[in-house]
Amino acid sequence: MKTPSARNVPALLQALHQEGYTGTVRVSGVPGGTIHLRDGLIGAIETPGAPTATSALLASGRIEDDAWLAARAAEPDADRLDLHLVAAGLIGAAELEVVCTAAVFDGAFAMALSPPGGWELTEREPTLLARPGVEPRPLAEETTRRMALLTRLWGPAGELARVRPEPVIGDSLRPEPVAGGRVRSEPGMGDPVRSGAIAVDRVRSEPVIIGEAIVGTPATGQPAIAQPATGRGAPEADSDTPAADGGHPKPGRRGLTRRHQDLIESVNGRRTPRDLAFARGRGLYAVMLDLIRLETLQAVRWETGTTFDGRPSTAPRVLQGQQGQQGQQASDEPSPRAGPLPRRRPGEGSPFGDLGAKGG
Amino acid sequence: MGGLGEKRPALQASLDRLLDSPGVTGVALIDAVTGLTYGAAGDVAQAGTGTEGADLATLISERLGDAGAEGELESVVMTSRRRLQVLLSVHRSAGDPLLLAAGLDRDRANMALALRTLGDRAREVLA
Numbered sequence: 001m002k003t004p005s006a007r008n009v010p011a012l013l014q015a016l017h018q019e020g021y022t023g024t025v026r027v028s029g030v031p032g033g034t035i036h037l038r039d040g041l042i043g044a045i046e047t048p049g050a051p052t053a054t055s056a057l058l059a060s061g062r063i064e065d066d067a068w069l070a071a072r073a074a075e076p077d078a079d080r081l082d083l084h085l086v087a088a089g090l091i092g093a094a095e096l097e098v099v100c101t102a103a104v105f106d107g108a109f110a111m112a113l114s115p116p117g118g119w120e121l122t123e124r125e126p127t128l129l130a131r132p133g134v135e136p137r138p139l140a141e142e143t144t145r146r147m148a149l150l151t152r153l154w155g156p157a158g159e160l161a162r163v164r165p166e167p168v169i170g171d172s173l174r175p176e177p178v179a180g181g182r183v184r185s186e187p188g189m190g191d192p193v194r195s196g197a198i199a200v201d202r203v204r205s206e207p208v209i210i211g212e213a214i215v216g217t218p219a220t221g222q223p224a225i226a227q228p229a230t231g232r233g234a235p236e237a238d239s240d241t242p243a244a245d246g247g248h249p250k251p252g253r254r255g256l257t258r259r260h261q262d263l264i265e266s267v268n269g270r271r272t273p274r275d276l277a278f279a280r281g282r283g284l285y286a287v288m289l290d291l292i293r294l295e296t297l298q299a300v301r302w303e304t305g306t307t308f309d310g311r312p313s314t315a316p317r318v319l320q321g322q323q324g325q326q327g328q329q330a331s332d333e334p335s336p337r338a339g340p341l342p343r344r345r346p347g348e349g350s351p352f353g354d355l356g357a358k359g360g
Numbered sequence: 361m362g363g364l365g366e367k368r369p370a371l372q373a374s375l376d377r378l379l380d381s382p383g384v385t386g387v388a389l390i391d392a393v394t395g396l397t398y399g400a401a402g403d404v405a406q407a408g409t410g411t412e413g414a415d416l417a418t419l420i421s422e423r424l425g426d427a428g429a430e431g432e433l434e435s436v437v438m439t440s441r442r443r444l445q446v447l448l449s450v451h452r453s454a455g456d457p458l459l460l461a462a463g464l465d466r467d468r469a470n471m472a473l474a475l476r477t478l479g480d481r482a483r484e485v486l487a
Contacts, residue, residue: 062454086370093370095486098389098398099455105396131369142396145411256425257432259393259456286393286456 009035009116013136016040024125029117033107036125038079041133044100045107049161050284051277053103053128059281062099063090078126100130106283108143110274113158146285154292161284163302165276165291166269256299263290267300374485375401381477383469384462389450389485392417392457406463408445413461417447437475442466446475448482460485 006012009027016025017040025035033047046052057063063071067090075084082100086093150157256264266276273291277284294300368376371389378387379402386406389398395411407413421433436447444464449457460482464474 056455060454092487094374095452097369097371098458098486101398102391102394102396102456105394146394257421281454282456283394286391289393 009111009119010136010140012119013037013042013139017136021121022124024122025119026122027111027116027119030114031110032117033111034125036127036129038124038129038133041135042104042108042139043129043131043133044127045104045111046127047107047110049110049113049274050106051103051281052107053100053130055278056099056103056281056283057091059278061281078128079124081128082131097131100128101134102283104130104134105139105142106277106285108139109146109285112143112147113161150285150288150292153289154295157288159304160288160292161273163291163304164269164272165267165295165300165302167264167267168298168301256294256297260290260294260299263287264294264299267291269302369399371399371485372401374487375399378460378462378478378481378485381474381481383444383464383466383474384478385465386463388413388461390414390459390461392449392459394456398458403463406443406445407461408463410461413447413459417449417459435475435479437471439466439471444469444471444474446478448478450482450485452486458486 006015009025012025013035016037020040022038022040025037027033027035031047031049033045033049035042036044036046044053051059054068058065058068063085067088071081071084071088071090072078074088075081082093082096085091085096091099147157150160154160262280263276266279271279273287274284276282276291277287280287291300295302375387375389378384384402386400386402386404388400388404388407388410390396390410390413391398392414395409395414397410400407417433417436420436424433432449434449438445442465444466446460446462446464448460448462450460452458460478462478
C-alpha cells in the first residue's frame with residue numbers, strides 16, 4: 001500500500017483526496033481513529049472520542065435498535081446500508097446525510113483534541129457513509145474554527161474535554177448576565193439586536209418587534225433588555241419550557257431549551273463531555289458548546305485541573321439495548337465483568353498482601 | 361425524491377427545489393448548535409453563513425425565553441428595503457435542531473406568502 005509522505009493528517013488527507021483514494025487511514029494516538037475515504041472524500045470517521053453516525057442514530061432513538069438490526073441483516077454491506085435505511089423508510093435520505101456529515105466533522109474535532117500519533121493506510125472497510133463525503137480542506141478549516149471558538153469562549157478545548165460537570169442544585173432561576181461576561185460574536189456578525197428585525201413567534205402567531213436591544217414578547221407584554229449572549233443555545237421545534245416543577249430542587253430551568261434540560265439531567269459529576277455525547281447521541285462539539293452555555297447560566301459547574309489521567313476518557317463503548325432514553329445509565333453501571341470485591345478470611349491476612357507493620 | 365444512489369445528493373436536491381419558491385435567491389441548511397452548513401443552493405451569500413445564522417437565532421431565542429415566551433423559536437425574519445432574510449426551524453424527531461436560512465428578493469416576494477411557503481416546505485427538506 002502506497003503511503004504518501006505528509007507532515008500531518010490534514011496534509012495526508014489532502015494528498016489522498018487529490019489522487020481519489022478509496023480506503024482507510026488508521027491514525028494511532030489518543031484517541032486516534034479510523035478515517036474512511038471513498039474516491040478521495042471522507043465518508044466516515046470512527047474514533048473512541050466521539051459518537052459515530054450509527055451511535056447518534058441509535059442513542060438518540062432516531063432509529064430503533066430492532067429496526068437497525070433488521071436493516072443490518074438485510075444489507076450486510078455497510079457501505080450500502082444508507083441506501084437500505086432510506087429504502088426501508090427508517091430515515092429520510094437528506095436527514096441521513098445530515099447525521100452522517102455531522103458525525104464526520106465531529107469525529108475530526110474529537111481526534112484533533114490530542115496530537116495524533118502515526119498513521120497507516122489499509123484497504124476499504126465497509127461502514128455507514130456520508131454521501132457524497134466531505135472534502136479534506138473544509139473539514140480541516142471547520143475543525144480549526146471549532147477549536148478556536150472553544151478556546152475563545154472557555155479555554156483550551158483539550159482541557160474542557162476532560163471536565164466532569166455536575167448539576168447546580170437549587171431553585172436558582174436564570175441569573176442575570178454577568179457584567180463583562182464573555183460575548184459570543186463572530187466577525188461580521190455585528191449586533192443583530194440593533195439591526196432592526198422582526199421575529200415571528202408562531203407559538204403566539206404574532207410578530208415580535210426586535211430593535212434597539214429591546215425584545216418584547218406577547219406572552220408577558222414585558223420588554224426585556226437584550227444582553228450580550230455567551231455560548232449558544234438553539235431553537236427546537238416542539239418543546240415547551242416547563243414551568244415550576246412542583247418545588248423539587250432542580251437546576252434553573254427558565255429560558256432553557258429542552259436540549260439544555262436533557263443535558264443537565266445527564267450530567268452527574270462523573271461523565272466527561274464525551275460520555276455525555278455518547279449517552280445523548282449528540283456530537284461532542286455540540287455538547288461542549290452547550291456545557292459552556294450552561295456553566296455561564298450556573299446550571300452546571302465543574303472543577304478544572306483535578307483530572308489525573310491527563311486525557312479525555314476513551315474507553316471503548318458498547319451500545320446497549322436499553323440505550324436511548326435510558327442511555328445515560330450506561331456509564332454509571334458497574335461492569336458486568338468486574339469480579340467481586342476481595343474478602344478477608346480469618347487467618348489469611350489481607351487479600352492485598354501484608355502491607356501493614358506486622359510484628360514477627 | 362432523489363435517492364442517495366443518484367448523482368445529486370438528496371439534500372442538495374431538496375434545497376434546489378426551494379429555489380422555485382417566489383423570490384427565493386439562496387437557501388442553506390445549517391446546524392443551529394454548531395453553525396455547520398450542511399448544504400446550500402442558489403446565491404449562498406444571500407442566505408448568510410451558518411455560524412452567523414445560528415448565532416442570531418440563538419440570541420433571539422434566548423431573549424424571547426428570558427422575556428417569558430413559551431415554546432421554541434420558529435422563525436426569524438430580517439428585512440431591508442430590497443431584501444428579506446429568513447431563518448426557519450426545521451423539525452426533527454431526534455437530533456440537534458436545524459435551521460433553514462433563505463434570502464429573498466423583496467420585489468419578487470410577498471413576505472407573508474413567502475414565510476408561509478417556506479415554512480411549509482421546510483418540513484420537506486429532510487425527507
